[in-house]
Amino acid sequence: MNLNEIYTEIIAEHSTSSRNRHPLEEASIKLEGKNPSCGDEIVLELLIKEERIEDAAFTGSGCAISQASTSMMIDLIKGKTVMEARQLAELFSAMIHKRVSDESQLAPLEEAAALQNISNLPARVKCAVMPWRTLEAATEKQPLE
């Protein structure tokens, strides 16, 4: 394990960045995600209009990996359709579970591909995946009134 491949600039930057970390007043969907085993907790808020994610944000706390992964995910899914976002979540999960490792195939993940090396840290895989699972669950839910 080489920490240079895990705690990279970009992960450190996203883990502390406040850009996506705030409540979203007009959110149409709000869902909590948790890793009970290590105490990572987020609340993911999405504004979905006509099947498109117009805006997204989160609040919460947890390890650098879970927080960075959430922030990167939000950057990526803003403006995408719900279907596209779900496909990205699937691709992310395939990357973390080492089912897809080819760089060109991972290109759609953009910055989130920086989390690929977490796949070598079994104890931290769930930290990276948690926000994406939350996204999948949130987009299955019926929107709020």
Added chain:
Amino acid sequence: MQRNYAEDFPILKNSTSNGKRLVYLDNAATTQKPASVINAIRDYYESSNANPHRGAYPLSERATELYEGARQRVADFLNAAGPDEILFTKGTTEALNFVASSFAMDIVNEGDEILISIAEHHSNLIPWQMVAKAKGASLKYLYTDAKGELTEEELDAKISPRTKIIAVAHVSNVLGIVNPIEKIVGRARQVGAAVVLDIAQSLPHMKVDLQALDVDFAAFSGHKLYAPMGIGVLYGKRQHLSKMRPMLYGGGMVEDVSQQEAVFLEAPYTFEGGTQNVEGAVGLHAAIDYLMGIGYDEIKGIEDELSLYVVEGLLNNPHVILYGNSHPHNRTGILSFNIEGVHPHDVSTILAADGVAIRSGHHCAHPLMRHLGVNATCRASLSFYNTKEDIDIFIESISKVRRWLRLESK
């Protein structure tokens, strides 16, 4: 010159972690095993393996002797009144669950109180929630003070004539604090409550004399005491064991069985249904012999010195927040801490890259984490086989954590 006990532990001599020497500081989770324990298990399989208490041939007699010899050794070690007060279990969890289901369920009634501390491991907490719910009793908590200790005022406030059971850890697995068991037992006797003592984290570090403590039950796990996983002990006073129901029915625990009835053996055999973990008992016997060869004075001497040294190193770092008592007085070598701005999981991942193994998380003690107002902590826990060099590597690694997360410049 002090002896380096790491020499006795093959894994500490041979293992590397991430290409570095292993610095094992997760002893409260499980300890490594000395060569004498590993050899005792191998010898058992090479020369004495058979089903104990069953065959009338020499090998089975030998296995029986070893198994019962281990029970006697444990009884002497804990100063029980006799080997019949020692039941082998899988570990602390199974032992505590057994007390809850086969003892507490019969003596706790509606309106009664079960008292535990807020610092209990989930294995000494959830079984009591279950009993309280099933019986309409209430589960009450002793709260620790800012140092992690249970004060006399707190004991006086919570122990009442309604208290039927007081279940506490001798030593907390998160804060390492030694609880005032004599005071708890004294008050329990006044109100007629039974005391269940979890000695999983005390026995590896201090002499435990069960007759002197006068507790009703006590439980520990072999694997935290340099013995194998899968073996543990429940101590119970004869007067209680003689009235308790078995948990497992089957072979090995009966005197006679007819088509509709069975006559059970007496304690401890009635509580050990099925073929038992002889290998584990043999390993536990060897572990106790090994520890007593060193002696608790020596163990405590080394661990207290290391503990002071770790605390000094941690407190030298302005970003470290240490929980509980910082002085080894009344505490074993368990240190819970956090690093400002960093989640414990990141701390343990970063330390792992330097070969350092510590634990991070909630340590199976959610209620205590909430009481401390934290989500999780890092925990370093010492053994006499650790060295100052281990601690130097650990402290050096800790000092790099915030830099990795770009909270400080390189």
